[in-house]
Amino acid sequence: MANLIEEFANQIEELYKLGAKKFSVLSVGAIGCVPIMRALNHNGDCVDQVNQLSRSFYAVISSLLQQFSSQFPGFTYSLGNLYGVTMDTILNFVVEGLKDIRTPCCGDANTTCALGVTLCNNRNEYLFWDMYHPTQVATDRAAKILLFSEAAEFVQPVNISRLAAMP
Template sequence: MEDIKELMLSRTWRIAFIIAALYVDAQNAQVVPALFIFGDSLVDVGNNNHIRLSLLKANFPHNGVDYPGGKATGRFSNGLNSADFLAQKLGFTGSPPPYLSLQGQANINSSIVKGVNFASGGAGILDENSGGSLSTNKQVEYYSTVYGNLVAQLGSAEAEKLVAKSLFLVVIGSNDLFGFFKSNSKLPAKYTPQQYTDLLISTFKGQLERIYNLGARKIATVGVGAIGCCPSQRSQKNKTGDCVEEENNMARNFNAGLKSLLSSQLTPNLQGLTYAFCNTYGVVSSYFQNPSVYGFKDVVNACCGAGKLNGRVACLPVVKYCSNRGEYLFWDLYHPTQIASQMLVDAFYEGSADQVSPINVKQLIST
């Protein structure tokens, strides 16, 4: 009798263990078939490494000091960036690979089936604001090629089904706004701030429509942050070191235009399209207003750099970087630290309506 009890107990424990293991697997399971990423340096995971003539690279120390192995990978961060953290949230074992790293690879089909990252540091909505980077138009062009490869690999119906269930992340616009405010910019002579914002939104509309026409149905768009509060802008354009309000005004106007585009123009006219608008400006503004609440001790200076606010010289191997990186909002002149990127993704993934609307990313992938 005791032997039977012991056997039953051992079986009970084994069953409990299996159920627990299945639960963990379910929690960590990939919740979308693929993740496709478009954007700029905030989500570039190494595309610019493969652009020979580009000066906008981050594949050198001190970038990557907190990345596994302390390796500089081309991410404009001390460690992981938002693309990495979103991939983790979705259950992927790693970020989708940079598109340019796949060129010439024999196993490219097996790589693209779980998604691709097209983002490029320095990219803009407008081609003329993208310099030697992959503009949004070029990124969409490359995605068209990937979609064609998926159709050839899986067949039209299966490729369409995979893409429709996948998540598309788009993080773009900051470089276009920075371009307007450059000291040598010719843009203010051609456009008023409102005309320029309207141009960006109308151009972006066409780009999102092209992605939709190539199968995208779930799109997470990330609004522009408070660009006037970056260490570079504070240090160079404001003697007091305060935020540059003119730049922040344009960021707010761009975000308002993007929200209107999504809700009033695209969703009513593109059948099956669902989206989440990630309110970067609002979330980051809360960090500026109450830094200690979020664990920050410094939301003004860059951790890595030199000059006023560490915002005059980029994060080059010759400069110093802070030891308490988890307490800084900014890693360098423009980019957030690893911890800030993680916090932003947390907010967008399961956040409230003031952080992400009309639904959050977790709800978006469930539609």
Template sequence: MAFVREIRSLPLSSPLLLLQFLSFILSTFVDVGGAATAKVPAIYVFGDSTADVGNNNYLPGSAAKANFPHNGIDFPSSRPTGRFSNGYNGIDFLATHMGFRRSPLPFLSLTNKTNHQVMRGLRGINFASGGSGVLDSTGSTITLSKQIQYFATIQSNITARTSRETAEYVISRSLFLISTGGNDIFAFFSQNNSPTNSQKRRFTATLVSECTNHVKALYTLGARKFGVIDVPPIGCCPYPRSLSPTGDCIDLLNELARRFNRGMGSLMQNLSSTLQGFKYSIGSSHKVVLQIIRYPDAFGYREVRTACCGAGRFNGNSGCTPNATYCSNRRQYLFWDLLHPTHTTSRLAALAIFNGSQQFAAPINFRQLIEDSN
């Protein structure tokens, strides 16, 4: 597309300049309405509510659900789908950039449809579950370990229906998206809101160690291309702000997010140097959100502290329930609910991660990752 060529040609040396240009693009172009030719065979998605597109709808008793109004008010047909958003989430927008209509279907919506093409590994599947984390002890939903076990069944299906060579070819060229870590940090914070430096180091080291195991497990199953979304400055979400006497960001949460993000960067770099064929990109939602908070007017935002939908201080005391109030000018809000971004914010972040410079996706961006055929 022409605007992609324009992004590549501009001397956008600073995060602000790049995001200003991306903001212009978002005000000029509408959402992708249909799929172009897919640039990868399939997308497999793992993670928490930042990536969930409805898996938790199928979990009886789970409190981490969004399959009710006012969620989805800007989704096609204004229907709630289980996304923690007024419309699409970041995974949807990344999928559109890769030639898909939006995120693959949630795995649990297909468990009784064993002959569905998605269950045969075609086009990909979304395993993400709101409330989950890197650690099995985080949350009570579908753990990341369980999500990887689910993928193993898909890998077996592809092999059984085709051949080992075909399965290896398809999976090695597919993209494995991972968006997780925030819930683990919140869980740690809830148990210890004034940890020592030693405790912070041990905690983040444990998270990174577990991520190593998860990524290696996917590699063993054939994954070669990994797209990781880092943890945003979660201390600036409406919920943490509602806990702060001053209404400011909670610095400890942001510090833990930065520590974990640095650890993930080192982890992925190390794996790429030791595992044959291993390729990756880390998309920085952290840097995108910080730029929006620092320069809201540059991107058309009028509110970066209070959620569009919710209740209480900063609309951060409860989620977006049918009884909650919600804003009418949703394009001008950074946050949709107490913890999650709006449709507009997700679109901006996905564009920066997919086509942006190393300030927003490193060591290469997602477009370069999927175009790498070596």
């Protein structure tokens, strides 16, 4: 992960030197909860060791962006916590109108979505489209949260719409 963070920092710094001042950054989601990872876990639950990597990545990126904010004049950012958004969706899936947060709508946890695989009847009831990716309804929910939420557990220091409105 150190190489990834170092490369990320280099790219952000280079963009800043080229004149970029506003940055919208999204962390990694709860990748330990995608269907293929659940299938690898003997009990079908999220794989916490993998989710720990997501949480660690968010913490390091958050610290790095805070450092850049104090180091580079005019540097502003919005950091979206996709791990937090995904876990909130999983914990509140019934409220969100979802019926299945474990299995994919298209195919199964070990098969990619392709011509001829089983497709669910109502994709709006599923969190995952295939063994890796969220459905459109899950993505729409995440986008609305990242754009408009004031909750620090999802976006900080500001949401994307506030970042866009800054001079």
